[in-house]
Amino acid sequence: MALEQVWLVLNGKAAGDEAMREAVGTLRGQGHPLQVRVTWEHGDASRYVDEAIAHGAQAVVAAGGDGTVSEVAAALAQRDGPADRLPALAVLPLGTANDLATAAELPRAPLDALRALDQYPAVPVDLLRVEANGQARWCVNLASGGFGTEVTVETAEGLKSMLGGLAYVITGIAKLGRIDTVQARFEGPGFSWNGSFIALGIGNGRQAGGGQVLCPDARLDDGLLDLTIVPELSGEVKATLGALVGGGKEAALERIAVRAQMRSLHIEGDDPLTLNLDGEPLQSRRFDISCVPGRIRMHLPAGCPLLA
CATH class of the missing domain: 2.60.200.40 (Tumour Suppressor Smad4)
Structure with a gap:
């Protein structure tokens, strides 16, 4: 996957993470104009998902804890259309617990997690809908x-x-x-x-x-x-x-x-x-x-x- 088609939604609390900054800098230095958006308040992730869809992104990376992953997943799920017409979700664990990423055995190092997009296929997954x-x-x-x-x-x-x-x-x-x-x-x-x-x-x-x-x-x-x-x-x-x-x-x-x-x-x-x-x-x-x-x-x- 070309990383110019990937949008990274980064939790604002992790914006100063040095490994994260180095990973983005490394990939950009290799010619991949990775798009990065930093969340500051409620609703930011949803707006960034809209932006990613409008620009034809193939994947949206939720960089943060389980809350960030959930917010990006919910933003995707709320859009019209089937899963194969929406960007896929990827997870870059930067939170405290990282329960989903840990159970899924995803890489924790930011550079490894971003490079894994080329290695890990996008597969359909379920979500829970709570009314x-x-x-x-x-x-x-x-x-x-x-x-x-x-x-x-x-x-x-x-x-x-x-x-x-x-x-x-x-x-x-x-x-x-x-x-x-x-x-x-x-x-x-x-x-x-x-x-x-x-x-x-x-x-x-x-x-x-x-x-x-x-x-x-x-x-x-x-x-x-x-x-x-x-x-x-x-x-x-x-x-x-x-x-x-x-x-x-x-x-x-x-x-x-x-x-x-x-x-x-x-x-x-x-x-x-x-x-x-x-x-x-x-x-x-x-x-x-x-x-x-x-x-x-x-x-x-x-x-x-x-x-x-």
């Missing part, structure tokens, strides 16, 4: 709820900058003495669950919150959303907590989690509940979530774990 409060939002990686959402929302930006994904763990430990459960009803094709939970994952991707794997079997291209519910810690559930020490977090989660795959899901709570969509909280009493197959294309490596 709540009379509006629709898009989610490319994972929607989470309960304790995990509180940890992600409450983790301070300064702590994230200093400690990366470890910041989420520290914040979570600080909250262990005051975990509040959430009561909700879940309905989907062939699935029904009603009860209190402490954590929830609705995956297109697998992990959130700096490496917390909630939906280990999720795929970006299977046409299904993966649901994981971690029930409240009572009765038999409390007896499994020893696995947190003996077998690791994943072992404990496997023993207590409720899991299912489906094309659509309705969630209704007695009180308003919060879903964290790729890092952005959304509060409502009712959510209607559907998996939209092949809504955009994404540059991913051959053998990517997130592809079926």
Whole structure:
């Protein structure tokens, strides 16, 4: 792919990243007039996607964290027309958690990530469409709820900058003495669950919150959303907590989690509940979530774990 047909949407917080600047300078020095746009406020990514489409761009690179990836993906998904008539999405991870890029095994070095556009094909991937409060939002990686959402929302930006994904763990430990459960009803094709939970994952991707794997079997291209519910810690559930020490977090989660795959899901709570969509909280009493197959294309490596 000729890099003059690539537009790079760079999160303003990463504009001073030296490796990023060197990568762009290297490619431009080799004769590739890579187009760079820096986000400053909400809506910038959408405007830059419009600009890229108007100029016939073949790919838009989301350079930042999971929030930047989600914003660019949503901007593409909102456009009219099928995925093959829109620029493909590429990811250059520059955020704190980079959950989607990590699970997809994408290069972290900016120069490697940009050069990989020539090596990684653009393949159709699904998106989650979340309807709540009379509006629709898009989610490319994972929607989470309960304790995990509180940890992600409450983790301070300064702590994230200093400690990366470890910041989420520290914040979570600080909250262990005051975990509040959430009561909700879940309905989907062939699935029904009603009860209190402490954590929830609705995956297109697998992990959130700096490496917390909630939906280990999720795929970006299977046409299904993966649901994981971690029930409240009572009765038999409390007896499994020893696995947190003996077998690791994943072992404990496997023993207590409720899991299912489906094309659509309705969630209704007695009180308003919060879903964290790729890092952005959304509060409502009712959510209607559907998996939209092949809504955009994404540059991913051959053998990517997130592809079926």
